[in-house]
Amino acid sequence: MEELSRELYGNIGVVSKILFYICAFTSMGIFAYGIFKRRKLWRIGKATGEKIDWVASAKALRTRVLSQKTVRSGVRKKKAGLFHTLMFFGFIILFIGTVLVAVEEYGHILFGIEGENLFHKGIYFAIYEVFLDTFGLLYTVGAAWFLVRMIQKGREDSVGYRKSDFFLVTALFVIGWSGYWLEGLRIIRENTAYPWLSYVGNAHAHLFQFLGVNEGNISAVHLSIWWFHGLLVFSFIASFPYTRLLHVIAGTYNLVLVRRKPGDMIPVTVEELEETGKVGVENVQDFSQRQLLSLDACVSCGRCTDACPATEAGKPLSPRDVVQDIRKHFNEVAPLVIDARKNDRDELEDEALAAAPNLHGDVISAETLWSCTTCNACHEVCPLDVSPVSIITDMRRFLIGEGALSGPPAAALQKVQRSGNPWGLPARDRFNWAEGLDVPTVQSNPGFEILYWIGCSATYDRRIQKVAHSVVKLLELAGVNYATLGPEERCTGEFARRMGDEFLFQESAENNIQVLKKYNVKSIITHCPHCLNSLNKDYPQFGGDYEVMHHSQYLSSLIKDDKLKVDSKAVIKEDGSITYHDPCYLARVNGIDSEPRHLIEAAAGDKALEEVARSGCESSCCGAGGGRMWFDDEPEERIGRTRVEELLETKAKTVAVSCPFCLTMMTDGIAAKTDKVQIKDISEILAEAIEETKKISSHTDNNKYKKI
Amino acid sequence: MKILVPTKRVPDPDQPIHLNADKTAADLSGIPCIINPFDAIALEEALRIREEERSQAGSDIEIVAVCIGPQACEKEIRIALAMGADRAVHVVSDEYIDSWVASSLLKAVVDKEQPDLIIMGKQAIDADNNQAGQFLAHHLNWPQATFASEISFEGDRVKVARETDTGIENVSMTLPAVITTDLRLNEPRYASLPAMMKAKRKPVDISTPEDLGVAVEPRVEIISMETLSAKRNCVRVNNVDELIAKLKEAGAL
Numbered sequence: 001m002e003e004l005s006r007e008l009y010g011n012i013g014v015v016s017k018i019l020f021y022i023c024a025f026t027s028m029g030i031f032a033y034g035i036f037k038r039r040k041l042w043r044i045g046k047a048t049g050e051k052i053d054w055v056a057s058a059k060a061l062r063t064r065v066l067s068q069k070t071v072r073s074g075v076r077k078k079k080a081g082l083f084h085t086l087m088f089f090g091f092i093i094l095f096i097g098t099v100l101v102a103v104e105e106y107g108h109i110l111f112g113i114e115g116e117n118l119f120h121k122g123i124y125f126a127i128y129e130v131f132l133d134t135f136g137l138l139y140t141v142g143a144a145w146f147l148v149r150m151i152q153k154g155r156e157d158s159v160g161y162r163k164s165d166f167f168l169v170t171a172l173f174v175i176g177w178s179g180y181w182l183e184g185l186r187i188i189r190e191n192t193a194y195p196w197l198s199y200v201g202n203a204h205a206h207l208f209q210f211l212g213v214n215e216g217n218i219s220a221v222h223l224s225i226w227w228f229h230g231l232l233v234f235s236f237i238a239s240f241p242y243t244r245l246l247h248v249i250a251g252t253y254n255l256v257l258v259r260r261k262p263g264d265m266i267p268v269t270v271e272e273l274e275e276t277g278k279v280g281v282e283n284v285q286d287f288s289q290r291q292l293l294s295l296d297a298c299v300s301c302g303r304c305t306d307a308c309p310a311t312e313a314g315k316p317l318s319p320r321d322v323v324q325d326i327r328k329h330f331n332e333v334a335p336l337v338i339d340a341r342k343n344d345r346d347e348l349e350d351e352a353l354a355a356a357p358n359l360h361g362d363v364i365s366a367e368t369l370w371s372c373t374t375c376n377a378c379h380e381v382c383p384l385d386v387s388p389v390s391i392i393t394d395m396r397r398f399l400i401g402e403g404a405l406s407g408p409p410a411a412a413l414q415k416v417q418r419s420g421n422p423w424g425l426p427a428r429d430r431f432n433w434a435e436g437l438d439v440p441t442v443q444s445n446p447g448f449e450i451l452y453w454i455g456c457s458a459t460y461d462r463r464i465q466k467v468a469h470s471v472v473k474l475l476e477l478a479g480v481n482y483a484t485l486g487p488e489e490r491c492t493g494e495f496a497r498r499m500g501d502e503f504l505f506q507e508s509a510e511n512n513i514q515v516l517k518k519y520n521v522k523s524i525i526t527h528c529p530h531c532l533n534s535l536n537k538d539y540p541q542f543g544g545d546y547e548v549m550h551h552s553q554y555l556s557s558l559i560k561d562d563k564l565k566v567d568s569k570a571v572i573k574e575d576g577s578i579t580y581h582d583p584c585y586l587a588r589v590n591g592i593d594s595e596p597r598h599l600i601e602a603a604a605g606d607k608a609l610e611e612v613a614r615s616g617c618e619s620s621c622c623g624a625g626g627g628r629m630w631f632d633d634e635p636e637e638r639i640g641r642t643r644v645e646e647l648l649e650t651k652a653k654t655v656a657v658s659c660p661f662c663l664t665m666m667t668d669g670i671a672a673k674t675d676k677v678q679i680k681d682i683s684e685i686l687a688e689a690i691e692e693t694k695k696i697s698s699h700t701d702n703n704k705y706k707k708i
Numbered sequence: 709m710k711i712l713v714p715t716k717r718v719p720d721p722d723q724p725i726h727l728n729a730d731k732t733a734a735d736l737s738g739i740p741c742i743i744n745p746f747d748a749i750a751l752e753e754a755l756r757i758r759e760e761e762r763s764q765a766g767s768d769i770e771i772v773a774v775c776i777g778p779q780a781c782e783k784e785i786r787i788a789l790a791m792g793a794d795r796a797v798h799v800v801s802d803e804y805i806d807s808w809v810a811s812s813l814l815k816a817v818v819d820k821e822q823p824d825l826i827i828m829g830k831q832a833i834d835a836d837n838n839q840a841g842q843f844l845a846h847h848l849n850w851p852q853a854t855f856a857s858e859i860s861f862e863g864d865r866v867k868v869a870r871e872t873d874t875g876i877e878n879v880s881m882t883l884p885a886v887i888t889t890d891l892r893l894n895e896p897r898y899a900s901l902p903a904m905m906k907a908k909r910k911p912v913d914i915s916t917p918e919d920l921g922v923a924v925e926p927r928v929e930i931i932s933m934e935t936l937s938a939k940r941n942c943v944r945v946n947n948v949d950e951l952i953a954k955l956k957e958a959g960a961l
Contacts, residue, residue, distance in 0.1 A: 270905075279902050403791060403897040406752070410898035415722065417901075418740040424722035428738075503901035 004193045005121040008105050011189060011222050020230060027234035034241025035249065038296060041334040044341075045289035048266065057256050064255045064385075071383040075618055076303050081383075083145040087172070090139020094179070097132045129197040133183075137200050140176030147173045164243040171236050178229040180204045185222040188213060250296035251384035258290050260387050262376040263537050263589040268397065268502045279502055280397025284330045284359050285337050285347070291391060292334075295327040297384040304378035304388055309621040313639040315371035319378035319388035322364060326391065329363045332356060360395065366404060369396050373639055374498045374626030375584035380617055393626075396500025405499075412630035413501050416508065420490030421456040422630065430487040433458060433465045439472055441486035442519040448483035450554075451516075453526035453535065456491050457660035463667065464660045467527055470687040471551050477690065478563040482525075488515050494534035499627035506542065509534075513544040527551040527683060529585035529592075529659045530625070536590065550586060551683055552658050556595040559602050564686075570696045571689040572605035578685070579610045579652035581643070581666060582619035583659035593617070596658045599682045603689035610650045620646070622669075624661035635672060644669035648677065655679045709761075711754040712823035713793065714774045714814055716744040717784045718834040731932050733804070734834070743784045745896075746829025748791075750889045752896040753859055754827050755792045770794050774817050776810055778802045782912075789907035790899035796912045797821070799920065806926040807835075809917075811843030816920035818848060823884065825866065830855050830888040841888035851881040855890040 009017060064070055068088050072081035100120075107118050120128070147169050184204030187195045195202040213221050239245060266288070268279050281287055304319035305311050311318050333356050340350040347353060357363055372392045379387040399405060405413075415424030431441070433454070442448065452475065458468035475482050493508030516524075524546050526532050536548045558564040578600055587593040593616045600609050614620050623633075623640030635641070644666065647655050655670065655677060657663045667679045719725060720740045728735045743751070751773065758769040773788040775781045776799040785796045799813050818826065831838035845852035853868035860867045862880065870877040871890045899907075917924050945951045955961045 273902050273905065277906070400898065400900045401902040403899055403903050405898045406895040410896075413898055413900075414742075418720060418742070419722065424720065426723050501900055507901065 003121065004125050004197075005117050006125070006186065006192065007190055008101065008108075008117070008120075010186065011219055012226065016223065016227070023231065023234050027238040030238035031240050034238075038241055038246065038250075040338065041330070042289050042292045042296075044285045044334050044337045045287045045292040046285075048288045048290065050290075052257050056259065060256045060259055061252075064259075065252055070255065070385070074303065074307075074381050075614075076306050076381060077301065079145070080149075080301070083142040085142075086138040087142030087146070090135045090137075090142060090176070093132065093135035094139060097128070100128070126194065126197050130199075133198050133200045136176060136179055140173065140180070143169070143173035143176050162244065164239070168239070168243050168245065171232055171239075175229070175232050175236060178225065178232065181208070181225050182222070182229055184208050185213070185218065185225060189218045189222055244299050246296050247299045247384060250293050251299075254290075254294050254297045254385045258294070258385065260290075260379075260385065260390065261537075262379050262387075262389075263533050263585070265390070265393060265497060265538065267506070267541050270503075273503075278398060279401040280399075280500060281391075281394040282360065282398045283337075283347070283353075284326065284333050286398075287391070287394065291387075291394070292330060294384075294386045295323060295330055298323045298327065298386050299384070300324055301383070303381040303383070304386075307377040307381045307618075307620075309373060309375060309377065309623065309639050309643070310371040312620070312642055313623070313637065315367075315637075315639065316365065317368045317371035322368065322388050322391060323386060325363050326359070329357065329359060333359075360398065364395060366399060369399065370405075370409075370631070371639075372626055373584070373621045373623060373628045375621035376589050377584070377621065380588050393498060393500055397502055398500070400500040400502075408632050409499065409627055409630040412627070413496055413499065413504060416491045416493070416496055417504055420508070420511075421460060422491060422495070423456070423460050425460050427490065428487055430454075430459050430489060431484075433460075433468055434472070434484070437469065437472060440483045442483045442488075442521075443486065445481070445483045446519075447481070449481045450483075450523045450525055451519075451521045452482050452484050453524050453528070453531055454484055454489060455526060455528040455531045455660065457528065457664070459489070461660070461664070464663060467660065467663070467681040467683060470681065470683040471527055471555075473687050474555055474558070474564060474683060474690070478558045480558070480563075483519075485515060485519070492531045492534040492538075494530045494538070495625075495627045495629065497534070497538060498625070505538070509539055509542050509544065513539060513542060516544060516546070521546060523547040523549070525549045525551050525554045527658070527660070527681065529583045529590065530661065533585045533589055550590070550592050550595070550658070552586075552595040552599055553592060555683060555686060556598045556602075559598070564690065565693065566602050566686070566689050567693040567696065571603060571692050573608040574653075575607040576610035576650070577652055578604055578608045578654045578656055579612050579647055579650040580615070580656045580658075580682075581612065581622070581647055581662055582615055582617075583657065583662050584619060584621050584625055586658055587615075587619050588617050591617075596656070596682050599686050600656055603682075603686045610652045612650050613646050622659075622662040622665035624665045629661055629664075638665075638669070640665050640669060644673065648673060653677060654685070656682050656685055658682045709768070709825070710770045710772065710821065710823040711757065712772050712774060712818060712821055712826045713747065713751045713754050713788070714776075714826070714828040714840070715747040715751060715784065715788050716810075716829070716832045716834075717741050717775065717777050717781045718744045718832055721745075721833055725935065727933055727935060731934070732930050733933070741780070741784060743787055744829050744832040744834075746831060746833070746889055746891070748829075748896040749891070749893050750827040750829055750887075751788055751791055751793060752894045753856075753889060755897070756894065757859070757861075758792075772797060772821060772823065774799070774814065776801060776805060776813050785912060786904050786907050787899045789910045789912075790903035791897055793910075795910055798912055798914045799917060800914060801917055801924060803924045804926055804930075805924060806928040807837045807839035807843055808927050809922070809924055810840045811847055812922050813917060813920060814840070814844050815847040816922050818844075820920075825883060826850075826886045827856075827859075828886070828888055830890055841886055845886040848884075848886070850885050852886040852888070853879050853881055854888040856887050857890050857892045859887060859893070 068085040071084045104118055104120050150169050180200050181204055183198055183201030185208060187198065187201055187205040188208060195205060273279055300320055302320050308317065308319050336352045336356060337347060340347050340353060369392055374389050374393060376389055379389050412422040416422055419425060420427050454468055457464040490511055491508050492512060493505035497505035524535055529550060532548055532550050535546060580596060580600060582593055597609060620643045621640060622643060623638055628639060655666055657666055657679060658681060663679060663681055670677050670679055718741060719734060719736055720742050723739050726735045754771045758771060761769055771793045773785065773793040773796040775785050775796065779800060781798060785798055789796055797817055828841050830841065841854060842852060853870055855871045856868045857871045858869035865880050865882055866885055867878065867880045868887055870879060943954060945954055
């Protein structure tokens with residue numbers, strides 16, 4: 001049997017080898033210098049002092065990077081996700097393959113072994129060859145797809161096109177392909193045994209032979225292709241920090257070490273305000289170092305802009321442009337900041353900095369910032385965990401601090417400030433919604449187990465009051481030992497925080513936390529996803545730790561525990577008669593999407609639900625989040641207008657929601673189109689079904705009675 | 709240039725108002741107060757004038773907010789300073805003050821401060837008198853333009869578009885002058901908590917009517933007040949015909 005093996009550095013003379021190492025070290029030097037330079041730029045940002053959780057990071061490396069899940073999840077850019085994954089795995093395997101060859105080479109040098117290979121031979125090498133050829137093929141196919149897409153789309157059309165992109169994508173492909181040229185030439189030159197194991201390389205060997213490569217010219221051809229491939233790889237390595245390839249490093253850091261969750265916001269302290277005299281981001285150096293790094297993670301793929309409801313409504317906001325515009329500005333300004341700091345000049349009075357464009361106004365307009373509903377769709381779809389939302393809310397903080405907001409949204413904030421609710425209605429009327437209902441309060445029922453948080457909408461808005469009435473009815477039916485805060489509740493401050501009014505939020509939160517502490521509240525249910533999100537994610541930052549449940553979760557558990565009984569046969573509704581709109585802050589930000597569906601199934605049978613095109617995490621915003629509720633938009637300019645059309649396309653007679661804001665927005669939007677569709681909270685649908693069940697069972701009971 | 713902006717403290721219009729025991733005034737206990745919305749518009753206009761002027765080199769505009777009322781007005785003064793007034797004058801008085809006394813006190817402040825322009829609300833939303841601005845112009849013998857919906861400068865004159873019942877009247881005045889503002893002039897900016905914290909450092913000049921040499925002797929006395937019946941008869945109708953029938957029934961048609 002012929003010995004299967006390969007020669008290392010076959011056909012490569014000493015001079016070439018020396019030159020090769022010089023090139024290798026040069027390219028790695030350029031790489032390291034570039035990363036060092038970027039790091040210096042990132043460090044003009046604020047250090048947040050957040051500790052790295054290495055265990056969670058290790059897990060994230062597996063689940064978020066190695067799995068390539070983030071680039072493939074979602075409905076958008078499925079193909080790009082697939083080919084990126086092929087390229088990723090191909091790249092990793094080829095890289096490991098190269099490392100193994102290096103181990104072989106240095107093994108020889110280290111242990112002074114001459115001649116035969118240590119392990120690149122025999123059966124191992126047979127497997128190695130097949131394996132590498134296959135993954136190399138996947139890699140090359142992936143790269144080819146991106147190259148074709150770029151050529152087809154044209155440069156101008158290609159998202160956030162940079163001049164280096166064409167070189168980059170071409171190089172990615174040619175590196176992969178030219179690897180096979182080399183393999184083919186090696187097979188010819190070394191007359192490798194079992195060449196069909198390297199099936200792609202072997203095909204190239206045949207091709208080269210057909211093209212006239214023979215024993216006479218093989219050495220020259222091989223050497224020149226070897227250098228071509230090598231130089232291309234070195235320039236590729238060197239270009240890492242200077243091109244989009246930087247996303248490999250910055251993106252991995254972002255995905256693995258930062259892992260910002262949607263809905264998370266970093267608090268500002270009063271001390272910080274006193275020290276710096278401002279809140280939020282005025283200039284690019286006011287961003288956190290992690291945010292600046294995340295700008296470099298962005299490859300400008302545009303998933304965020306495709307998912308943005310504000311973009312969809314024609315608002316002057318595109319999350320990708322926000323990130324890319326700030327990145328461009330950052331590249332321009334960061335060196336000036338470093339220079340000013342190095343020379344001990346005041347950044348605010350520095351001439352060079354003053355001459356540069358302003359982040360606010362010149363780079364990002366106030367209209368752009370105020371267009372965001374903080375629905376988090378952009379962050380959710382980002383394969384590299386970039387959060388345009390956090391960039392926007394941090395910049396809003398500055399605008400609020402400067403008083404750069406007027407009209408109805410400013411009035412809503414002022415009203416929370418003085419009356420504890422965005423309508424400015426009297427705090428003492430907070431319990432009027434429960435008039436005539438005998439709803440227990442923390443005072444009338446001090447031994448309560450669970451607190452029902454009402455929220456401002458159900459307190460003052462007559463339509464939403466009905467939601468609270470339904471929930472109360474269901475809690476009473478199930479015999480739950482609950483209570484409400486009565487007039488002592490006030491706005492959670494959720495929308496104030498997302499609008500950038502951090503201190504109004506903190507004031508509201510501290511107030512509420514004190515009240516909740518006074519009554520020793522441990523568990524809370526609420527029908528409002530915004531209250532839920534604030535109690536769940538914001539309040540723990542200020543010492544308020546509670547078990548917080550959405551009413552859909554709690555009602556669903558009551559049904560499962562048989563405390564709420566619905567005769568599912570009696571209440572079955574027509575197939576597809578109900579559709580469900582997932583609220584952003586419920587499904588996307590807090591991951592609650594199965595319980596509301598369980599309630600619909602319980603209340604109307606398992607065929608009643610007709611899913612809308614975008615559901616669950618993919619849901620599209622009604623337009624009221626992030627304080628947008630308080631902006632006056634003309635109907636045709638409203639965010640969520642297309643969502644209304646999408647919901648109506650399901651032909652369902654009832655649109656189920658589970659958020660007071662969504663209920664208001666969808667009711668307005670649908671009323672403008674048709675009067676044939678009802679909009680209801682899931683608790684209302686459930687309460688009606690139980691009411692129906694009762695009617696039917698009392699009917700049958702009566703009949704029985706008559707018979708007896 | 710110096711702009712004086714009188715800012716009155718009034719009860720929050722979103723809150724239901726109850727009368728005191730002898731029905732001569734509103735019972736303000738527990739009612740949050742705000743800057744009279746028309747005065748807030750006046751202050752916003754002063755701030756915008758300053759911001760626009762700022763881009764022109766060499767101009768320096770000082771904005772002084774004036775508040776007449778009890779100690780509790782501190783909070784609204786803070787808001788005015790947070791919005792952007794440079795400093796404030798607080799004339800402390802717990803007594804009932806009518807428009808004449810208010811304008812007399814303002815005149816005393818004007819004599820001291822010597823502003824080039826006074827911008828104030830056309831009326832305060834508590835008493836709705838619509839007199840203080842006009843009285844002040846009288847005391848000072850200055851030109852006045854009431855109900856402004858647009859203000860601009862032309863050389864050393866100020867141009868004001870006045871909202872009248874029948875349309876817009878454009879007038880031009882010499883300075884110094886008094887302008888009272890209408891609703892559509894602008895939308896006041898938001899004074900956030902950080903801005904209010906920073907405003908703590910701005911100076912507030914505190915005085916009393918005696919310090920200013922003005923006797924608090926109101927010429928108008930409130931004899932009694934009555935609230936409108938809050939009872940409303942709401943009926944839900946199912947269609948337009950029913951609505952018309954109901955309106956006819958109620959004598960509205």
